[in-house]
Amino acid sequence: MEATTQIEAVSCHTDATGHIVVRLIDQRLLPTQELWRDLTDPERVAQAITDMVVRGAPAIGVTAAYGLAQAMQRAVAAGEAWDAAWRHWSARFAATRPTAVNLFWAIDRLAARQARDAGLTDDAGRAAGLLDEAEAIHSEDRAACAAMGRFGAALLPDSGGVLHHCNTGALATGGIGTALGVLRTALAAGKDLHIWVDETRPFLQGARLTAWECVQDKLPATLITDNMAGWMMQQGRIAAAIVGSDRIAANGDVANKIGTYAVAVLCKHHGIPFYVAAPTSTVDLACPTGKEIPIEQRTPREVSHVGGWAPAELLPPLQVAPAGIGIENPAFDVTPAALVTAIITEQGVARWPFAVDLAAMVAAAK
Numbered sequence: 001m002e003a004t005t006q007i008e009a010v011s012c013h014t015d016a017t018g019h020i021v022v023r024l025i026d027q028r029l030l031p032t033q034e035l036w037r038d039l040t041d042p043e044r045v046a047q048a049i050t051d052m053v054v055r056g057a058p059a060i061g062v063t064a065a066y067g068l069a070q071a072m073q074r075a076v077a078a079g080e081a082w083d084a085a086w087r088h089w090s091a092r093f094a095a096t097r098p099t100a101v102n103l104f105w106a107i108d109r110l111a112a113r114q115a116r117d118a119g120l121t122d123d124a125g126r127a128a129g130l131l132d133e134a135e136a137i138h139s140e141d142r143a144a145c146a147a148m149g150r151f152g153a154a155l156l157p158d159s160g161g162v163l164h165h166c167n168t169g170a171l172a173t174g175g176i177g178t179a180l181g182v183l184r185t186a187l188a189a190g191k192d193l194h195i196w197v198d199e200t201r202p203f204l205q206g207a208r209l210t211a212w213e214c215v216q217d218k219l220p221a222t223l224i225t226d227n228m229a230g231w232m233m234q235q236g237r238i239a240a241a242i243v244g245s246d247r248i249a250a251n252g253d254v255a256n257k258i259g260t261y262a263v264a265v266l267c268k269h270h271g272i273p274f275y276v277a278a279p280t281s282t283v284d285l286a287c288p289t290g291k292e293i294p295i296e297q298r299t300p301r302e303v304s305h306v307g308g309w310a311p312a313e314l315l316p317p318l319q320v321a322p323a324g325i326g327i328e329n330p331a332f333d334v335t336p337a338a339l340v341t342a343i344i345t346e347q348g349v350a351r352w353p354f355a356v357d358l359a360a361m362v363a364a365a366k
């Protein structure tokens, strides 16, 4: 049986007047409110990425691609000069979030397309080419998720608990997910697995988003707070861990949601395999090691207030720390390659020393 989902975090359509509309489910409000936003203004699409209305590395790339196509369609309709508009909007989307390299990879794909189309067509045709490229990025990501599912499912045990961190499912990608896609595929193939969902403080991607996906799609899952994972491992209730990634360095160091490093260290201590699933669009060969990966720092309000990430009128925040306390909020950490058992991409399974396999996989994906 093939793994599927009804959930679609990002989609795009043209309205009756032919204008591009980017549709997002507002992930700040899940699981208590399912609010779909139809965005017709590229500035709002860019802000939605920064504000985490949409999040997850591949979904950010897909959204930025649609948003850029929308921006250039509007610029052409307004009679603006192509080059100046392109410089403005590509820089605007590149400034939305710093860590997920899929964002920059998607912008580069569109940059190459508009350069290739220059002289071949008029500006309206060039803008249409960008929408075509964005749609290709989306459908390639859907296919990449399915392929990762097939490669990754074979690695997971036939039965037992699998720890999952953050949200890596349909809400974070253009398809069934990266790590959660692997779990969906293994379950659809009949493996008797149970998903242990880390809550993933402070934004609660696990408790709010992964748990919501598991309930929606009836996946066997149990939610735990982040600090329970070690105890569950010590009790023998976790047979493997699997996570996604926002950027993988050429040597296999893995940037992912804050707390991933702690999971990897716990796995090492307990002799549990630690898998990473990510498409080759997440591999950044220009970063030799994890040290070069920029780590996003987000507002202290996400830590001091549960729900502090959403508009207060839609989700009243709950203050959990006293005003005046110092707060840090790094959104990601880097897990050294030495702690990673295998990296699953849509091209296959990369193993230590990762540099060789990752370089071959990126080349094969081109």
Ligand code: MRU
Residues within 6 Å of the ligand: 055, 056, 057, 058, 100, 165, 166, 167, 168, 169, 172, 173, 177, 178, 179, 205, 243, 244, 245, 246, 256, 257, 258, 331
């Ligand atoms: O800050 P977020 O929610 O965008 O971070 C998401 C993650 O860290 C995911 O694990 C990662 O993007 C891989 S999911 C496909």
